[in-house]
Amino acid sequence: MSQDKCTIQVNGVEVEARPGQMLIEVTDAEGAYVPRFCYHPKLSVAANCRMCLVEVENAPKPMPACATPVAPGMKVHTKSRKAIDAQRAVMEFLLINHPLDCPICDQGGECELQDLAMGFGRGVGRFSEAKRVVRDTSIGPLVSTDMTRCIHCTRCVRFTQEVGGLQELGTMGRGDRVVISTYIEQGVNHELSGNIIDLCPVGALNSKPFRFSARAWEMEQRPLIAGHDCLGSHIFAHLMGGKVKRVVPAACEEINETWASDRDRFSYEGLDAPDRLAEPLLRENGHWRAASWDEALDAAAAGLRRAGGDLAALLSPSATVEEGYLLQRLLAQMGSASIDHRLRRRDFRSQDTEIEVPWLGMPVADVERLDQVLVVGANLRKEVPLLAHRLRKAAVRGAGVAFLNPARYPMHFPVADALQGTPADFWLHLATLVRAAAQGGETPPGMAELLGKAPAPEERHRQAVARLREGGRSAILLGNIALRHPRFADIDVLAAALARLTGSTLGYITEGANAAGLALAGALPHREAGGRARARAGANAAEIIARPPAGLILFGIEPGLDCPGGAGWQRAPAGGRFVVAFSAFRGESLPALADVILPIGTFFETDGTFVNGAGQWQSFSAAARLPGEARPGWKVLRVLAERLGVPQPGQATAAAIAAEVRKLAGEVMPDALARQRPASAIAAAGEVSLQELDLPMYQVDALLRRAHALQLTADGLAGSMPEGERLTA
């Protein structure tokens, strides 16, 4: 038998195990259930609840399965008299101070304590003394606290320390006076804080927005893909009467593991916003009135037909593949290629030569296996919280993660280096890095001018290059700030050159949930579905925003908030421009601008497909009921196209449309370094402020802007983390 395998006996059955592995992993794999509270596979072993006591032959007393390493020949009994007695005794102790207020506890019905008390508790308590009561303090708008219910398993504490990376909760006091708290009354401000709700085995930490609104067994669970960042996290929506009551993560080890970001967990609150649209709206003599779908679609078709070919469309980077595909088809058949989802992008000089589909360049889980990373232009914790978590795992493992940013963004792990510059010029460091990397050798062709501008390399630049070259896997990742920068084309060319010179992968952290999917669906002015170049490019987002055409379609966006410069849009005098808006919300900028507003569903209420940053196609079915007359966006697009007399793809389901796009797109994601890219010959201005580059994390789409509790968090109020937090590795 090999060194790393041994045999032990679990309840009389021979089982293979690794010496040193904890017993509970073996019993779990064997299906021999051992009760537990403090043990969690994603956290360190604390062994403080003692619920997992089992009998190990020749050991003088019962042993905690979560903290007892396997040794060859061990004989374990999980159901013997001795084991059960120990487990029952621990349960009695745990219940001594527990309030047993299950009827008024949201955890009731899905509570580990309740379940195990059923299995191991006594019918009658023998403890007749006074129970302890803990006064609650608020830890913020997302997580409710009922600390009298706490059994001190410290899962929440270990989460903030080990996964969150910034310990915010601790065990205060000792013995029977111990309480879990922040000590000074203050919020738990982490962008992953909601996960302590799932981790808490009892009802001490629960969802504040969900509080007292439904029972676990009344709700129906529907799988979904989260629609706010490019990770494509798996989530469950829990519904009652067709309404989303809460969202919890669905386990998907290769994407979100068992976690959900607060943004994905609490955005559903926006679904019920007071300005949610439940019927089509029509502008008539300067006033808005509710209209039937027939009227609204006829008006929309007539208005767009009047515009002739002078048409354009702007859509949300979180629109589905199906929506993007149908919209670009409709436009193309009306004679226009002016469609774009890159709403906040400022620099399009390189669009014809850059990568066809921006993506991470690797599977999500591979990010934590990188050895050296340079992140350029990203407020990563706010842009994609769970991607930042993967980088944290890499850093904790020993990888060097460096940043190049226009500001200092506090990270939750030790940073190898943080290069910084002004919002306009921070990227010049990248040119310096290319110079350092090319030292003595050839500089990439056509780059002399860009490199000439760069300051001479210093020691830290040489070290940064050396780290990327160090061997192992290295990557350069360009984030939202880089993609929004007025010199993106230069940043991109330099990053590609540096990646080549150092043997690194080049990846992109895109905006919205579906930038990759929309690029593949042809929702771009210069590429058609599948990624091939269009014969004649249309206007890009910046051009459409600067010079709106006679007919404009806005899909899933609020121009005043989602398009830089869109705030200045004026309604053209009557008969001038015609604007059709597809939107779930009324908002303020749409009624000021549009002629027809068609009510559509969010990703909670529509069948659809997102392609995540790792190139994974993920389809989902509508989970929630649409309000009133609202309809899924892709269906409305089909009907509108019919009214316009535009031929339709044959199939009438979202799945069939997605399959059609997928056939055009093929299976292989492009390589960012596949072809040499020339530096852009066109000069560009670089002036830009930090506010224009970095967007507050709960402002990125219309649904989030209406998610009440998220808006009350520190990130919601201030748009960024408070300074001065500490790091733990």
Add this chain to the structure above:
Amino acid sequence: MQASDRIALLSAHVREEIDHWVSKFPAGRQRSAVIGALHAVQHENGGHLTSELMEAVAAYLDIPSIQVFEVASFYSMFETRPVGRHSVSVCTNISCMLCGGEQLLAHVEKRLGIRIGESTPDGRIFLKKEEECLAACTGAPMIMVDHRYYENVTPARADEILDALE
């Protein structure tokens, strides 16, 4: 607040003291110096710790503030509220209890007009919360005043001791 502003609350002497404790542990294990650091800070601050001072210690040691709060709230030798100048503990653990410790405590409470855990209004005496056995059982009942042990204490002797405190 910046870490440097927080650290400014610590005197040069306290910092020296903390450095001394840090040097006793391997590099990167400065968390182990928290107890020593808190003793130094509490001593200089007239017998109690404030949140600001604990945050200063955390910033100085470069660890999360919460880890300092955990230690300060765990050990009974750290006070996190202002207390009287002199700390008085009356042992009521088994040996002392059997030899009249509880009556002694009742006497002291009555005499000072405060309950355990409280300080006299003039800020002279702090009657510390229940203590575990102070390891002077042979001289039970005993009291501890500012780290000094008094054994075989009678109520009259207790009065003398308390009256002698400034």
